[in-house]
Amino acid sequence: MSGSLLVDNIGELVTNGAGEGPLGIRRNAAVLVEEGRVVWVGASAYAPAADHHVDAGGAAVLPGFVDSHAHLVFAGDRAAEFAARMAGQPYTGGGIRTTVGATRAATDDELRATVRRLRGEALRQGTTTMEIKSGYGLTVADEARSLRIAAETSTETTFLGAHVVPAEYADRPDDYVGLVCGPMLAAAAPHAKWIDVFCERGAFDVDHARAILACGQAAGLGVRLHANQLGPGPGVQLGVELDAASVDHCTHLSDADVAALADTARSDGSGTRTVATLLPGAEFSTRSPYPDARRLLDAGVTVALATDCNPGSSYTSSMPFCVALAVREMRMTPAEAVWAATAGGARALRRDDIGVLTPGARADLVVLDAPSYLHLAYRPGVPLIRQVIRNGAPQ
């Protein structure tokens, strides 16, 4: 779309910048967009003229959701595993290998179709930025193609060759770590911005995780990791040691883990350099205890919410669902949850141009079918996303 766009008659605008309360709310507001960027925010009554116009009709508008943790490049599904789990079988993470087999057997077009389907599903639910990980290929060629396909859809791509040790390396994990750090990283890095490791019992121990993340850093990738999901462990503190942008899951934390995260506080008082990204869809879908968001927030740790969209442990692409879970099950306030799903996700990706609606930000807006952001948690499961504007373009 060429020309300027004015979104006016906004009853409640969440800016995550200057304004009322932690969400920087403005009432009776308008937003002017030019060339994909927010150029003006102010009172609707004083809004400048524009080439195109969206009347929010008094509804709430917020920044598009930033989903900083998703696994979209895979084939097949694991509905039967889910049903078995709901019938009482525990979740161990071992089902990842089932998806690896299906993913290796799929064509590029089949993988591409799945990524596009899930990305479209998320967009319709208000997600304007979505990180996408590899991690179901686990060969040099399959990881490289997973990232090549992910990069067609997102600039936030993550090399997760260290998702699980594939069956053919089960007896020699050191050799697999060598493959990940060597030829696999070399093939993946041109298509990836981040490197990630599943640091957990049954996946990669702390020494392997440190080695892999250090290789990725040396290749120019930013660090993030899956940590402390299934039990206590060294992942969170490893993330802090390596200046990870985010440590994800954080379900089982010690006091020392929380203190280590709090110690990454930024000097300007705006939270922590390492973000704790909570993925309540995983606890929901594995019927596990939720992470203690309140403990992290009270310690001053920056918290993000993301879907962990994947076919095994959290097959949801819905950020509104995660917001509702965070409020109901994790004792976050609605304002904290909405911030974590927008600005928090941006911080987990070390971005300051998204997750906010202030002049200079990317024009990613969601118009709700509701008068307030509160309805995202208050009306769970209801499709409240009336319109999505991404990069200044109505979708």
Ligand SMILES: [Zn+2]
């Ligand atoms: Zn994950």
